[in-house]
Amino acid sequence: MTVSDTRPPEEQVPAPPGGTPRSAASRAGWQGAVRGWLRSTSTGSSTFSVLVTAVLLVVLFGAGSIRYENFGYPQVALNLLVDNAYLIVLAVGMTFVILTGGIDLSSGAVVALGTVMAARLLQAGWPAPVVIAVVLATGALLGWLMGLAIHGLQLQPFIVTLAGMFLARGICFAISGPSIPIQDDWFTAVAINVVELPGGTFLSYGAVLALVVVAVAAYVLHRTRFGRTVYAIGGSESSAALMGLAVGRTKVGVYVISGFCSALGGLLFSVYILSGWSLHGIGLELDAIAAVVIGGTVLVGGRGLVLGSLLGVLVLGTIKALIDFDGGLNSWWTKITVGVLLLVFVVLQRVTGRRSGTAS
Amino acid sequence: MSPAPSTAVPADPAAAPPPSDPVVAMTGITIQFPGVKALDDVSLRLFPGEVHALMGENGAGKSTLIKALTGVYAYDAGTVTLGGAEQRFTTPADAQAAGISTVYQEVNLCPNLTVTENIVLGREPRRAGQIDKRASRRRAQRVLQELHLDIDPRSVLDSHPIAVQQLVAIARAVDIDARVLVLDEPTSSLDAGEVAELFRVVRSLRDRGVAILFVSHFLEQVYEISDRMTVLRNGRLVGEYRTAELPRTQLVRAMIGRELATLEDLERAGTRPVEAGAVPRLAASGLGRKGAIEPADVEVHAGRVVGLAGLLGSGRTELTRLLFGADRATSGRVEVDGKPVRLRTPRTAIARGIAFLSEDRKGEGVVGDLTVRDNVLLALQARRGWLRPIPRRAGDEMVARYVKALDIRPADPGALLRNLSGGNQQKVLLARWLLTEPRLLLLDEPTRGIDIGAKAQIQELVARLASEGMSVLFVSAELEEVLRICDSVVVLRDHHKVADLDASDATLDGVVDLIARGNARD
Numbered sequence: 001m002t003v004s005d006t007r008p009p010e011e012q013v014p015a016p017p018g019g020t021p022r023s024a025a026s027r028a029g030w031q032g033a034v035r036g037w038l039r040s041t042s043t044g045s046s047t048f049s050v051l052v053t054a055v056l057l058v059v060l061f062g063a064g065s066i067r068y069e070n071f072g073y074p075q076v077a078l079n080l081l082v083d084n085a086y087l088i089v090l091a092v093g094m095t096f097v098i099l100t101g102g103i104d105l106s107s108g109a110v111v112a113l114g115t116v117m118a119a120r121l122l123q124a125g126w127p128a129p130v131v132i133a134v135v136l137a138t139g140a141l142l143g144w145l146m147g148l149a150i151h152g153l154q155l156q157p158f159i160v161t162l163a164g165m166f167l168a169r170g171i172c173f174a175i176s177g178p179s180i181p182i183q184d185d186w187f188t189a190v191a192i193n194v195v196e197l198p199g200g201t202f203l204s205y206g207a208v209l210a211l212v213v214v215a216v217a218a219y220v221l222h223r224t225r226f227g228r229t230v231y232a233i234g235g236s237e238s239s240a241a242l243m244g245l246a247v248g249r250t251k252v253g254v255y256v257i258s259g260f261c262s263a264l265g266g267l268l269f270s271v272y273i274l275s276g277w278s279l280h281g282i283g284l285e286l287d288a289i290a291a292v293v294i295g296g297t298v299l300v301g302g303r304g305l306v307l308g309s310l311l312g313v314l315v316l317g318t319i320k321a322l323i324d325f326d327g328g329l330n331s332w333w334t335k336i337t338v339g340v341l342l343l344v345f346v347v348l349q350r351v352t353g354r355r356s357g358t359a360s
Numbered sequence: 361m362s363p364a365p366s367t368a369v370p371a372d373p374a375a376a377p378p379p380s381d382p383v384v385a386m387t388g389i390t391i392q393f394p395g396v397k398a399l400d401d402v403s404l405r406l407f408p409g410e411v412h413a414l415m416g417e418n419g420a421g422k423s424t425l426i427k428a429l430t431g432v433y434a435y436d437a438g439t440v441t442l443g444g445a446e447q448r449f450t451t452p453a454d455a456q457a458a459g460i461s462t463v464y465q466e467v468n469l470c471p472n473l474t475v476t477e478n479i480v481l482g483r484e485p486r487r488a489g490q491i492d493k494r495a496s497r498r499r500a501q502r503v504l505q506e507l508h509l510d511i512d513p514r515s516v517l518d519s520h521p522i523a524v525q526q527l528v529a530i531a532r533a534v535d536i537d538a539r540v541l542v543l544d545e546p547t548s549s550l551d552a553g554e555v556a557e558l559f560r561v562v563r564s565l566r567d568r569g570v571a572i573l574f575v576s577h578f579l580e581q582v583y584e585i586s587d588r589m590t591v592l593r594n595g596r597l598v599g600e601y602r603t604a605e606l607p608r609t610q611l612v613r614a615m616i617g618r619e620l621a622t623l624e625d626l627e628r629a630g631t632r633p634v635e636a637g638a639v640p641r642l643a644a645s646g647l648g649r650k651g652a653i654e655p656a657d658v659e660v661h662a663g664r665v666v667g668l669a670g671l672l673g674s675g676r677t678e679l680t681r682l683l684f685g686a687d688r689a690t691s692g693r694v695e696v697d698g699k700p701v702r703l704r705t706p707r708t709a710i711a712r713g714i715a716f717l718s719e720d721r722k723g724e725g726v727v728g729d730l731t732v733r734d735n736v737l738l739a740l741q742a743r744r745g746w747l748r749p750i751p752r753r754a755g756d757e758m759v760a761r762y763v764k765a766l767d768i769r770p771a772d773p774g775a776l777l778r779n780l781s782g783g784n785q786q787k788v789l790l791a792r793w794l795l796t797e798p799r800l801l802l803l804d805e806p807t808r809g810i811d812i813g814a815k816a817q818i819q820e821l822v823a824r825l826a827s828e829g830m831s832v833l834f835v836s837a838e839l840e841e842v843l844r845i846c847d848s849v850v851v852l853r854d855h856h857k858v859a860d861l862d863a864s865d866a867t868l869d870g871v872v873d874l875i876a877r878g879n880a881r882d
Contacts, residue, residue, distance in 0.1 A: 223490040225482065228473075232481055235470030242468045243532075244453030245482045302472035 049296025049349065050308040056341075057311055060318045068325045075201045080317040085206035086111065086268040087316070090288040091295070091309040092217045093261025096254040098292050099221070100233045101301030102157035104255065106146065106164030107262035108284035110139050112277070113168045114266015118187075119180035119276025128186035136263045142168060143259020147252030161255075165285070172278035179277035182270055191271045206268040213261070217306045226250060234301025290338055291316055294345050315341070381444065383408050383571045384460075384540055389428055389438035398424045399435070402597045404590050406540060406571040411562060413586035413603070414575045417615055417783070417813055420592040422575055426542055429573075430462045431455040443539070461533030465545040467525040469532070471518035476500040478517050479532045503535045507561050523554035530561055541565060542573045547581055551671060559585050577810075579608060591615055612812055638662070639698040641831045642714075642800050644683060647692030652678040655691050656857035658850060660800060660831045665822060667846030667863075668835040669871055675855040676835045677719055680804050683833065684716040685709040696800075710743065715798035717789055719805040719835070721782070725789045728778030732768065733759045735777050735788050740795045762791035767817055783814025790818070800831045807836060819845050839871055851875060 065072030081088070090107050097104045114135045121131045142164060149160045182188070194202035221227035229250040232240040241247045265284075270276055295312030297304025319337050323329045382405040391399040399421045406412050416422050427433040429440065431449030440447050442458055449455040452462070469478040476497050485495040500513040509527055517525055526546055533541050543562070547555050562585060566572055576582055582589065583603060591598040591614045598614045606614075640659040648655035653675040660666045668676045681687045683694070685703035694701050696712045703709050706716070718724035727735055736759050741750055750758075759773045766787040770780075777785060786806060793801065803822070807815040822832055823845055836842050842849055849866050851859040851874045859874050 219490075223493075225484060225486075225491065228477060228481060228484070228491065231473060232470045232477075235472035236468070239468040239470055242452050242462070242464070243470075243481055244451070244456045302470070 046296055046303045046305050050305050050311065052348065053295050053308055053311040053315060057315050057318060060315065064322050064325065071325055074199060078201055078203055080314050080321065081207040081210065082204045084313050084317045085204065085210040086265040086272060087287060087291065088210040088310055088313045089213050089261050089268060090265040090284060091291040091313050092213050092306055093258035094288040094292050095297055095304060095306045095309045096230060097258045098297050098299060099230050099301055099304055100251055100254050103161060104258045105161040105285050106168055107258060107288055108281040109165040109168035110142060110259060110262035111266040111269055111281035111284055112172050114139060114263045115270040115276035115280050116172045116175050116278055118267060118270045119182050120175050122182055122184040123180055128184055132267060135267055136260060139263020140256050140260040143255040144252060147255030150255065151248050151251045177278060179275050182274045182276065187271055188274065191274055206271055214306060214310050221306055226253060230254060231302055287316065290342055294341055298349055380408060382406055383443055385441045386429060387439055389425065389435050391424055391428060391433060392436050398595055400595050402592065406573055408569045408571050409566055410587040411566055411572045411574055411585050413582045413589040414573055415589050415611065415615055416592035421595040422592060426544055430460055430542060456536060459537065459539035461536050461538035462542040462544065463526065463529040463533060463546055467522060467529055469517055469525060469529055474514055474516055475511055475528055476513040478528055479503060479535050499535065503531045507531055507534065523550045527558065527561060534565065538570060540571045544575050547576055547578060555581065615812060641697060643695045645693055647682055647689050647694060649678060649682055649687055650690045654856045660833055662831055663826055663829045664847045665826045665832040665834055665845055667842035667849040668833060668852060669839055669842050669849050670852035670875055674852040676852055677804055680802050680833065680835055684714060684802055713799035714802065715793035715796060716802040717793060717804060717806055721785060726777055726785050730777060731774050732777055732788055733773035736762060736791045736795065739792045743796055758795060766791055766821065783810030786810055786818065802833045804835045805837060807841060839868055843868060
């Protein structure tokens with residue numbers, strides 16, 4: 001007999017406990033077809049989730065264009081990238097961490113630390129390139145220390161990065177309580193100048209950099225051993241270790257990447273807002289987590305695409321833009337909408353992921 | 361090199377000296393764990409082109425020995441040589457790099473990645489530093505073809521059943537170019553067809569000169585596949601034998617180190633008849649659940665053991681769970697002592713004196729981080745409610761009584777349950793339910809994956825409980841066991857009940873026939 005004989009057709013598999021026959025039947029229809037196509041990609045169901053996010057983005061944006069005058073201009077779309085460049089970078093770092101099944105609560109505080117350090121050092125007359133290098137190194141160092149604690153001492157990422165969050169936020173205040181303006185020529189030049197695009201549109205340098213970060217991250221995740229090990233750890237850490245993969249190095253590595261991305265996000269934020277303040281970026285790590293989850297990455301790890309996180313940030317940005325355009329709505333509606341969306345996406349992941357959950 | 365590549369007839373053992381030098385030689389391996397000597401001066405030789413079975417009861421040290429070989433555990437004394445050179449592996453990666461691959465009982469692959477990735481992970485072909493996906497796929501395809509496995513290398517691993525995942529794990533081992541392949545209980549969750557497929561792959565690897573170390577609790581499988589065996593007992597080496605020279609009874613004797621009296625004594629003195637007009641303790645009629653088990657009638661009388669026989673996936677577990685209220689039935693009625701009962705949740709079942717020992721010991725029973733004492737008292741305490749704690753003295757007494765009665769080893773109520781062997785964990789779970797004094801005991805594969813000694817003890821216990829008046833529903837994949845201890849046998853096939861036999865009428869061949877064809881031979 002061949003192996004394929006031992007695999008019963010999907011319909012004969014007993015329905016998972018709790019799943020009603022009706023939902024199983026409807027799933028077998030259109031989803032079966034989609035899944036067949038998705039099987040040709042290496043990350044199956046993550047691609048499906050990203051597709052859902054992309055459709056949502058188009059629908060939101062389309063609805064905005066119909067509802068509000070001027071919403072449909074290309075520059076409005078590009079402004080989503082411009083205004084959220086720092087969050088995109090943050091979400092990229094967060095994606096690495098969440099793919100391994102971890103979490104990084106320190107990234108918002110590290111953004112603040114980045115802005116405060118940059119502003120303070122520039123104020124002291126340090127040259128911009130040195131400041132940038134120092135800020136990035138600090139972020140990476142913080143991530144490295146947290147990674148070491150998480151892997152070396154087998155501590156919960158939640159607690160370790162929570163400690164990192166308090167630490168980074170505290171250091172901000174130690175450096176400077178009040179907000180420090182940034183007047184450095186180099187920083188202001190980057191803030192003011194833009195990349196001209198055809199049709200009179202433009203992107204900020206920060207937005208371009210964010211897109212480059214996404215591209216590099218996608219390459220690293222899919223084309224390098226480090227990246228595949230990230231997915232393997234998320235799938236099953238003990239298996240990854242038994243398969244002889246460099247689990248320790250990779251786990252520490254994702255926190256270094258997240259720390260680095262947070263610091264880079266901090267630099268982008270300080271360029272965007274031209275000041276350094278200890279209270280910048282409060283709750284930003286939660287926005288990043290929300291973007292990653294809306295982008296289809298599963299919190300337990302192993303499934304997700306960095307492209308999804310980019311789309312997730314854009315969805316958040318679009319919701320914010322819609323509420324800004326309306327003018328009559330309180331900005332708290334952003335939070336409410338994001339909350340509902342998050343819930344919907346987690347439920348969606350649960351439903352599409354159920355099959356794999358019962359298989360094990 | 362291997363004298364008989366065709367496997368049908370075992371080579372004459374006398375004429376077959378070891379085919380060559382051993383590829384692996386472990387000598388004098390000793391491992392000390394806190395408080396116990398897990399291995400004491402154990403040796404193991406693996407020859408190329410041979411399947412070597414590692415035998416022993418649970419707790420004999422098989423897993424420990426394997427982990428010493430594969431670099432998971434460090435050993436305190438002894439040497440390991442690979443191809444004649446001494447080695448000391450400190451991580452699984454070291455052992456793998458040296459050509460020793462392991463396939464574990466639970467598939468140790470990444471379910472979220474593709475078959476290709478699971479085969480090449482960590483050794484992907486690279487071009488200019490980046491993973492060459494096309495070359496990866498070609499390599500995976502080639503390995504799968506070599507093993508004659510018809511699996512799409514692009515499919516995601518968890519879209520396949522466990523059996524196929526296990527074969528993918530072997531394909532990964534082959535891709536490593538393993539000289540030594542360790543199979544740690546690979547067959548425990550496979551059905552007969554899947555086992556045959558696995559063995560076909562194992563044989564083809566053996567014929568290529570791979571040394572294979574095979575661990576299994578199924579004696580039939582061991583005799584079918586292995587050329588040589590090493591027997592361990594209590595962390596010590598009993599001996600190395602050629603399979604063809606070692607009759608089963610001697611093997612079992614070597615493993616358990618005592619006469620087989622317990623197993624044979626169990627031949628019961630006939631079945632207990634049901635008194636005419638007696639109300640069954642449990643009567644289910646037309647009980648079923650859509651998609652899981654077709655409506656079936658089951659009756660269990662006081663003092664009788666009813667067996668549920670059938671293949672994996674025939675609905676054995678599903679039916680048992682319905683009787684415990686763990687799943688909701690979609691049809692049928694249940695009566696306990698003649699009174700209709702709606703078993704909606706396990707709580708209602710427990711309140712009616714029904715206890716259920718799950719097939720999934722690890723997931724649904726064992727609380728590994730609690731002590732034996734706490735585990736035993738868990739169900740009784742739950743039944744009393746948290747406001748009425750069991751007095752310490754009374755608790756200690758109850759635990760001590762059951763530890764003694766069930767021969768739980770180590771006989772230390774303070775030991776953490778996760779440090780006990782599978783068989784002893786099972787006894788602890790049994791003790792937990794017996795303490796609640798149930799009147800109907802549902803046992804789902806209580807003897808799976810546990811050693812022969814503990815198996816005999818559990819069978820003995822079931823018989824004793826029945827003779828004291830308890831009703832037992834006994835689910836087992838091993839027909840001999842079912843026929844030996846049950847008074848009547850319900851046979852399931854493809855989610856249908858196909859027969860309800862009195863044990864005195866049932867023969868092994870007859871039941872096998874029923875399971876295979878769904879009707880009696882005559």
